[in-house]
Amino acid sequence: MIFLDFEKPIEALYKQLEDAKKLESKGDVDMSTALKELEAKIKVKQKEIYDNLTGWQRVQLSRHPERPYSLYYIKAMCHKFVELHGDRYYKDDKAIIGGLGSMEGQTYMFIGHQKGVNTKMRQYRNFGMANPEGYRKALRLMKMAERFNYPVVCLIDTPGAYPGLEAEERGQAEAIARNLYEMSKLRVPIVCVVIGEGASGGALGIGVGDRILMLENTWYSVISPESCSSILWRSWDYKEQAAEALKLTPNHMLEFGLIDDIIKEPLGGAHTAPEEMVKLLKKRIKREVADLMVLDTDERIDLRIEKFGKMGDFERIEEK
Amino acid sequence: MSWFKRLREGITTKTKQKKEIPEGVWYKCKKCSNTITSKDHIANLYICPECNYHDRITPDDYFNIIFDGRYTELFADLHSKDFLNFTDVKSYPERIIAAKQKAGRMTAMEVAHGKVNRLDLVIAAMDFKFIGGSMGSVMGEKIALAIDYCVEHKIPLMIISKSGGARMMEAAFSLMQMAKTSARLTRLAKAGVPYFSFMTDPTTGGVTASFAMLGDINFAEPGALIGFAGPRVIKETIKKDLPEGFQTSEFLLDHGFLDFIVDRQNLKERIGDLLHLFRMKDKAEVSEA
Numbered sequence: 001m002i003f004l005d006f007e008k009p010i011e012a013l014y015k016q017l018e019d020a021k022k023l024e025s026k027g028d029v030d031m032s033t034a035l036k037e038l039e040a041k042i043k044v045k046q047k048e049i050y051d052n053l054t055g056w057q058r059v060q061l062s063r064h065p066e067r068p069y070s071l072y073y074i075k076a077m078c079h080k081f082v083e084l085h086g087d088r089y090y091k092d093d094k095a096i097i098g099g100l101g102s103m104e105g106q107t108y109m110f111i112g113h114q115k116g117v118n119t120k121m122r123q124y125r126n127f128g129m130a131n132p133e134g135y136r137k138a139l140r141l142m143k144m145a146e147r148f149n150y151p152v153v154c155l156i157d158t159p160g161a162y163p164g165l166e167a168e169e170r171g172q173a174e175a176i177a178r179n180l181y182e183m184s185k186l187r188v189p190i191v192c193v194v195i196g197e198g199a200s201g202g203a204l205g206i207g208v209g210d211r212i213l214m215l216e217n218t219w220y221s222v223i224s225p226e227s228c229s230s231i232l233w234r235s236w237d238y239k240e241q242a243a244e245a246l247k248l249t250p251n252h253m254l255e256f257g258l259i260d261d262i263i264k265e266p267l268g269g270a271h272t273a274p275e276e277m278v279k280l281l282k283k284r285i286k287r288e289v290a291d292l293m294v295l296d297t298d299e300r301i302d303l304r305i306e307k308f309g310k311m312g313d314f315e316r317i318e319e320k
Numbered sequence: 321m322s323w324f325k326r327l328r329e330g331i332t333t334k335t336k337q338k339k340e341i342p343e344g345v346w347y348k349c350k351k352c353s354n355t356i357t358s359k360d361h362i363a364n365l366y367i368c369p370e371c372n373y374h375d376r377i378t379p380d381d382y383f384n385i386i387f388d389g390r391y392t393e394l395f396a397d398l399h400s401k402d403f404l405n406f407t408d409v410k411s412y413p414e415r416i417i418a419a420k421q422k423a424g425r426m427t428a429m430e431v432a433h434g435k436v437n438r439l440d441l442v443i444a445a446m447d448f449k450f451i452g453g454s455m456g457s458v459m460g461e462k463i464a465l466a467i468d469y470c471v472e473h474k475i476p477l478m479i480i481s482k483s484g485g486a487r488m489m490e491a492a493f494s495l496m497q498m499a500k501t502s503a504r505l506t507r508l509a510k511a512g513v514p515y516f517s518f519m520t521d522p523t524t525g526g527v528t529a530s531f532a533m534l535g536d537i538n539f540a541e542p543g544a545l546i547g548f549a550g551p552r553v554i555k556e557t558i559k560k561d562l563p564e565g566f567q568t569s570e571f572l573l574d575h576g577f578l579d580f581i582v583d584r585q586n587l588k589e590r591i592g593d594l595l596h597l598f599r600m601k602d603k604a605e606v607s608e609a
Contacts (some may be wrong), residue, residue, distance in 0.1 A: 309464060311500055
């Protein structure tokens with residue numbers, strides 16, 4: 001297991017636990033009470049730490065190298081899953097994946113950002129930073145879902161859309177804008193879940209839907225704390241302050257009415273109990289889709305447009 | 321011999337060393353350094369007669385050019401609010417006050433209803449002097465209200481973009497304005513009302529990646545910087561110099577993202593043509609009368 005800096009107290013306890021287990025396996029000593037005590041201690045410590053996470057710590061957790069990514073969730077949730085590739089214009093983007101999957105007899109269109117699980121794969125997936133063809137592939141799949149009346153599930157996990165030369169040539173901005181527009185009026189239910197990082201337009205490009213949910217240890221904002229620090233503070237050293245200032249945690253987002261709900265993660269984060277996380281996520285997606293299916297299509301689209309229409313805060317001052 | 325040749329055009333002075341030149345008698349072109357009197361420069365619609373550099377202008381300037389100065393401002397009662405208590409090196413309210421002083425207006429966007437060749441048009445225009453024309457809740461709401469207004473009155477909408485993108489001081493709220501405005505545009509399309517997106521220098525970030533790229537007609541001023549990521553970020557990412565003309569209006573036209581580029585002198589005429597061509601049938605008699 002990999003522990004983050006603020007998890008050091010937990011790491012120490014885990015070490016004790018392992019030592020105790022080793023001792024027990026040698027025979028002789030009965031460690032069962034000590035083991036139980038240690039396990040209980042870990043739970044208490046975890047709760048203490050996880051109940052008081054700062055914005056920056058959530059960001060760190062959302063990027064935990066052992067955190068499950070889109071394909072893991074989709075494959076684990078679905079009885080059958082067939083990945084579909086390519087935007088039919090230019091190429092197949094590896095940073096956004098998609099395909100048809102079934103859960104209890106219902107076919108869904110799954111779309112998600114995909115990060116790599118090791119160094120080689122991280123490069124292959126371009127660190128989850130999509131090019132225009134990724135957004136266009138996503139749109140192609142959504143349009144297909146619309147034709148066959150399958151609900152769409154989008155899993156968001158990106159440090160941002162790729163800021164490259166070719167991305168600009170092929171219209172990164174147009175690709176994202178087109179998705180915002182088309183997703184607003186797609187005639188099937190759309191459920192979006194932030195499963196890791198939700199950075200800016202790159203996240204929103206597959207993030208317009210009827211329900212927007214966030215896992216507990218994730219973040220969603222207009223910019224990453226690092227970039228925010230570099231632009232506003234003109235230095236990379238203020239990422240912690242930037243993370244606080246941006247109010248990017250799920251709790252803030254829910255309080256602001258910018259998302260619909262938070263999906264609790266197992267204590268210690270999704271990566272400590274991925275199978276349990278899969279169950280929680282699957283249950284929630286099924287429930288949301290079932291609720292949305294009941295609505296009339298035009299009404300659902302109107303509600304979706306209104307939902308985003310309400311986002312924003314300002315003052316009204318009459319001119320003197 | 322590139323040692324002796326000037327490779328980069330314009331002034332390369334660092335932002336820090338730049339001095340605000342007071343409104344004077346003379347205007348020096350930012351691109352070719354040609355000097356003319358301010359009076360002539362204004363008379364030429366803030367375009368350099370030497371190199372055709374289109375200097376940045378305000379919403380009022382555009383309204384004067386397009387509507388001949390006769391228009392009604394809409395939704396002027398909306399003002400920015402610091403609902404996040406956002407503070408970086410400066411607090412957001414301080415930035416708003418400074419921006420109001422610098423730009424001489426209350427928000428980064430002004431919406432106006434006027435006529436071009438007797439045909440109605442609503443224009444929502446940005447002011448770059450107001451926190452870089454950045455999009456926050458007020459801009460999002462103004463655009464949404466402008467769309468509703470255009471749907472209700474069946475009047476074509478034009479948005480003049482001049483913005484660095486989403487306003488960081490409103491964090492996720494500013495991000496969601498991208499979805500809010502794009503979603504609302506579907507209603508304009510449904511009502512059969514045309515939307516013209518006019519991009520001027522600069523149009524980047526969340527503005528480009530939402531309504532600016534969604535026009536029925538996308539067009540731009542010559543030489544404008546238009547893109548998703550800023551040139552500096554791209555340069556740092558790819559660790560190479562960017563090709564000349566990258567992310568300019570001409571580059572976008574060439575890559576198929578603009579319908580045309582129009583000089584400011586021909587702007588009014590071109591908009592008049594568009595309004596004539598898109599004229600709605602039930603309005604035809606009124607305007608021809």
